[in-house]
Amino acid sequence: MGEHGGGGGGGGGGDGVSLAGGDGRGRVMEWLVGLPSDEELTPLSQSLIPPELASAFSITPEPPRTILDVHRASQDSVALLRRQISSSSSSSPLKGFPSFAAAAEAEDPTVIEGDESAAKDGSGESSRKTRHLEAVEEADSAFRTENSNDESSARTHKRPRLVWTPQLHKRFVDVVAHLGIRNAVPKTIMQLMNVEGLTRENVASHLQKYRLYLKRMQGVSIEGPSSSDLLFASSPVPPSLQEASVPVPIPYAPPPALIPMPVIGMAHHGHGAPMAMVPLNGQQSGGAYRGYEAHHPYAMFGERPKDWPRGNNFASMVPYPHVSPRSK
């Protein structure tokens, strides 16, 4: 049925060989040129639902961050690439890898030592922008909880547990949605997510849980969230995307924010749990990889349950109408 169409568009940089050359930057430029222009890209904040509907559901359009954010992310990416190039230009190209991983660990709040893990405290809103640094620092801190020292030889030593932050999970869901359940396999998902540092195992594990979650929901969508399953949808999977069979040539793969689809047609009464949708997470981490940062950017219109703090990552998962995993 189809091979994965290779990247097209010089995206992934599979042949990063020439990166080491003096034209490293040229490469990057080339890559940039290949990207769609601002106007071409679907605005992250684009609403796929009618304004009235949004209004009715108290959905905030998310006006502020849009192209700007993307720009910033792009610059970030470029900067990172430059750094890598610079670093590795002296050595053999292959040796550039370690720095890559190192940078990742330094900058990825997602990856922290197991144990108590991430911060709790749902202070919520408060300042949003400036949080970046703090979040990073905090994460860094958490990261060193126990695993201090060690040279970070990236190889031969286990990475710390991956924490599926909402943002990261969002990306995951987006990609899965984009692929369609049928093609959503660990390797592909991992590649499309384009999150450095993320391993196939990570994705596989998460995917497993995700599927489990979907199943659960299918059986008895909502009955009585005993107190273990909070229901809100964050990234519903548009039916149209479920059938997607193309490999997705996207250069750096930023699927525009998926729009939550309120299920307004539900005339059936009886179930007391309204499928809340529209997470309004915002924080659409513009960039491609590393699309995660803070820990609890949750902002819902209602009020949040008291026992939210601890890993409720899957709260944002959404069931498909009916899917056959792996059936042709």
Add this chain to the structure above:
DNA sequence: CGCCTAATAT
């Protein structure tokens, strides 16, 4: 062999 999924371990 690589990959995926289910089961189990930490």
Add this chain to the structure above:
DNA sequence: TATATTAGGC
């Protein structure tokens, strides 16, 4: 609990 790791099947 959330992830990681292992084991088995394709």
